[in-house]
Amino acid sequence: MATLSDRTFTQIAELMHGSIGLSFAPSKKPLISSRLAPRIQRLGLGSFEEYLQLISTPDDGGEFQMAVDLLTTNETYFFREPAHFELIEAELARERPRRVAVWSAASSFGDEAYSTAMLLADLHQRGQIGSDWSILGTDISDRVLHSASSAIYPAERLRQVPPERLKRHCLKGEGESEGLVQIGPKLRERVKFGQLNLCAAIEGGLPGAPFDIVFLRNVLIYFDPPTKRAVVDRVLTQLRPGGLFFIGTAEGRVPCDTPLQVLAPGAFRKVAG
Numbered sequence: 001m002a003t004l005s006d007r008t009f010t011q012i013a014e015l016m017h018g019s020i021g022l023s024f025a026p027s028k029k030p031l032i033s034s035r036l037a038p039r040i041q042r043l044g045l046g047s048f049e050e051y052l053q054l055i056s057t058p059d060d061g062g063e064f065q066m067a068v069d070l071l072t073t074n075e076t077y078f079f080r081e082p083a084h085f086e087l088i089e090a091e092l093a094r095e096r097p098r099r100v101a102v103w104s105a106a107s108s109f110g111d112e113a114y115s116t117a118m119l120l121a122d123l124h125q126r127g128q129i130g131s132d133w134s135i136l137g138t139d140i141s142d143r144v145l146h147s148a149s150s151a152i153y154p155a156e157r158l159r160q161v162p163p164e165r166l167k168r169h170c171l172k173g174e175g176e177s178e179g180l181v182q183i184g185p186k187l188r189e190r191v192k193f194g195q196l197n198l199c200a201a202i203e204g205g206l207p208g209a210p211f212d213i214v215f216l217r218n219v220l221i222y223f224d225p226p227t228k229r230a231v232v233d234r235v236l237t238q239l240r241p242g243g244l245f246f247i248g249t250a251e252g253r254v255p256c257d258t259p260l261q262v263l264a265p266g267a268f269r270k271v272a273g
């Protein structure tokens with residue numbers, strides 16, 4: 001079994017921080033060791049040093065990405081933190097906008113993006129928003145984005161979706177696909193996914209920007225305080241003044257210089273500057 005030296009731990013932590021902002025304090029050494037050791041063994045490598053060398057080269061066959069996936073959690077599910085979706089519904093029903101553009105930054109497998117799509121489709125059907133609505137989902141991980149585009153989920157992940165809504169928007173798997181659910185084509189065509197590193201400058205305009213609603217939920221946990229602040233302020237440049245901004249309810253105060261009005265736990269409005 002490979003052992004992780006302090007020096008190699010520091011180098012791995014610096015690589016993760018320098019490239020995608022992930023922050024690993026020295027107390028996280030056992031976590032890095034236990035998450036990467038089985039992978040090193042599976043690849044037939046002899047040491048953490050060899051693995052570090054592999055993930056440091058551009059020609060790594062996607063292994064850096066794999067390491068990121070092993071060191072972060074992609075956990076997500078449909079209508080996570082339902083109060084946020086209730087707030088969006090109330091706000092849109094009141095404003096009745098013609099256009100709604102949403103960005104799910106750190107979308108993981110797409111549950112947040114498709115949950116929002118179900119809500120917007122229903123609001124449109126009830127005549128409460130116009131027909132011009134779209135959703136962009138982005139994440140650092142190729143693997144989750146690939147899965148998000150296929151829009152196939154274990155039914156368990158949609159446990160918070162009421163049966164009527166499920167029936168309206170999803171296809172139920174049969175035979176070999178029993179227990180799986182696919183998001184229907186009408187919603188899929190409204191939701192686009194792309195890779196974006198939240199710790200890098202946003203090049204060009206994101207499709208749909210400026211957004212009316214931005215989710216940045218359950219990802220700030222991975223960043224150190226200066227990185228968190230930079231990420232939040234960068235993301236907020238893509239939200240229109242007056243737009244809604246969400247972080248995870250357990251993530252505490254939102255660290256940023258952009259003026260925000262607090263609406264509810266994890267929910268904010270960008271103050272018109």
Ligand SMILES: C[S@@+](CC[C@H](N)C(=O)[O-])C[C@H]1O[C@@H](n2cnc3c(N)ncnc32)[C@H](O)[C@@H]1O
Pocket residue numbers: 020021022072073074075076077080105106107108109112138139140141144196197198199215216217218219222248
């Ligand atoms: C726990 S999931 C959050 C999913 C969803 N937003 C939610 O709240 O259910 C965290 C996601 O952040 C992504 N992530 C981590 N670092 C990132 C970065 N620097 N840029 C973009 N995404 C990142 C991970 O790949 C992972 O899919």
